[in-house]
Amino acid sequence: MAQPTFKKIEGEEYLYEATYPSGTKKYAVRGSKSGVPGIKQYFPFTAAGLNAAKKRRNEWLTESNKILADKRAAVEVA
Numbered sequence: 001m002a003q004p005t006f007k008k009i010e011g012e013e014y015l016y017e018a019t020y021p022s023g024t025k026k027y028a029v030r031g032s033k034s035g036v037p038g039i040k041q042y043f044p045f046t047a048a049g050l051n052a053a054k055k056r057r058n059e060w061l062t063e064s065n066k067i068l069a070d071k072r073a074a075v076e077v078a
Helices: 047-077
Strands: 005-008 015-019 025-033 036-044
Touching: 015 047, 025 047, 036 047
Parallel strands: none
Antiparallel strands: 005 015, 015 025, 025 036
16 A cells, blocks of 8 residues: 655644545554554544544653653652
């Protein structure tokens, strides 16, 4: 499958509008942080898809921040 081009959605971190060469559009959540699993997920280009993308992005941020906090706590204890 051809690779889409990504356009950052203003005011939304890790959220992009993906446009494929065919003209198909999707919402994409793409993120990476050192020390935690990254995320790359696609959602339909609809209002519901955008809401689902934001929800998943927020879940990933919560998960990754918890992992990083746990790692920092483990270092401080050691």
